[in-house]
Amino acid sequence: MRSTKRLLHELDVKVTDIEVITLAANTSIGDYESTFEAGAELGAHRACVNIDDTDRARVIDRFSALCDLAAPFGLSLDVEFMLWRPVARLADAVNIVRSSGKPNAFVLIDALHLIRSGGTVEEVAALDPQIIGSVQLCDAPMASPADIVAEARGDRLLPGEGELPLRALLAVLPDNLPLAVEVPLKRETNPLKRAILVQHACQSLLETSARVAR
Numbered sequence: 116m117r118s119t120k121r122l123l124h125e126l127d128v129k130v131t132d133i134e135v136i137t138l139a140a141n142t143s144i145g146d147y148e149s150t151f152e153a154g155a156e157l158g159a160h161r162a163c164v165n166i167d168d169t170d171r172a173r174v175i176d177r178f179s180a181l182c183d184l185a186a187p188f189g190l191s192l193d194v195e196f197m198l199w200r201p202v203a204r205l206a207d208a209v210n211i212v213r214s215s216g217k218p219n220a221f222v223l224i225d226a227l228h229l230i231r232s233g234g235t236v237e238e239v240a241a242l243d244p245q246i247i248g249s250v251q252l253c254d255a256p257m258a259s260p261a262d263i264v265a266e267a268r269g270d271r272l273l274p275g276e277g278e279l280p281l282r283a284l285l286a287v288l289p290d291n292l293p294l295a296v297e298v299p300l301k302r303e304t305n306p307l308k309r310a311i312l313v314q315h316a317c318q319s320l321l322e323t324s325a326r327v328a329r
Contacts, residue, residue, distance in 0.1 A: 137164075250295070276316070
């Protein structure tokens with residue numbers, strides 16, 4: 116922890132979120148206290164939550180407890196949806212967040228998961244913007260591959276390389292929303308080179324999106 120904090124300071128890097136918090140039927144909520152404590156010490160403000168429990172009522176109850184556990188550490192929890200999990204679509208994540216009634220509960224929108232689950236930019240635009248906690252960007256062809264799990268975990272494209280409606284998505288998002296770039300690249304295994312590629316692609320996307328908006 117000391118080494119990480121020293122490097123963050125030396126490189127002027129700030130931690131926005133930590134992940135991933137998994138909420139399954141057998142998850143012990145209290146076990147995440149040390150995780151939240153570590154995240155807060157690093158300066159994080161958010162944590163990504165994946166849900167692997169099919170009992171919606173139990174999920175809402177236990178997610179609420181998880182929010183209560185995270186609150187003293189200044190952490191908000193962003194529920195991520197993906198087609199192969201019980202929380203498969205944007206509407207599922209919104210339902211859990213709203214049903215929890217917790218002020219630190221939000222929805223995470225991953226551009227790939229949004230499209231692969233049949234979601235649209237119009238659905239995002241129709242949301243109360245206050246419910247969106249963060250967004251993850253990447254790119255891909257519009258047509259789904261045979262194995263969407265393999266694509267999501269290891270075969271995404273850099274922003275701007277594919278066909279996802281990223282500029283349209285950015286246009287409907289609230290200002291100052293935390294943006295992440297989640298792009299596991301098969302073609303580049305060197306972490307530094309991969310980070311540089313991702314940074315350049317994201318900057319180009321944001322710059323062109325700003326010009327389009329003007």
